[in-house]
Amino acid sequence: MANTPQAKKRIRRNDRRAEINTSRMSRIRSYLKKVETAIAGGDKKAAAEALKEAQPELMRGVARGVLHKNTASRKMSRLSKRVGAL
Template sequence: MANTPQAKKRIRRNANRAEINTARMSRIRSFVKKIETAIAAGDKNAAKEALSAAQPELARGVSRGVLHKNTAARKMSRLTKRVASL
């Protein structure tokens, strides 16, 4: 158990950050899911719109430290390729 005041504060802070990061990842996953459902439905216009909405979300996840840069780049590349192949 944490004894020092800074360790106790760190525990509180980590809990708050974990909650924020979980919400942020959930939001990113929702955007990606919209693209995948549009691809499954074969709706190219909806997939393009969803892709353009998801790109800044993934970039924001990288800048906030929730996602690794290469992970976001890989996801974007694969999704873009799938949308283009419709």
């Protein structure tokens, strides 16, 4: 259990940041799922649009420190390749 005021504040801040980061990751996953759904449906135009919307969300996640840069790049690359193959 935290005893010092600083440690107590750190616990409060960590809880708040975890909540924010969870919602950010959930938002990113939703955008990625839209792309996956469009790819599964075979609709190239919808998949390309969804990919265009997902890219800034991924980069925002990188900028906010929720995702690693290489992880976001890998996801974008793989999705782009799958959309191009449609």
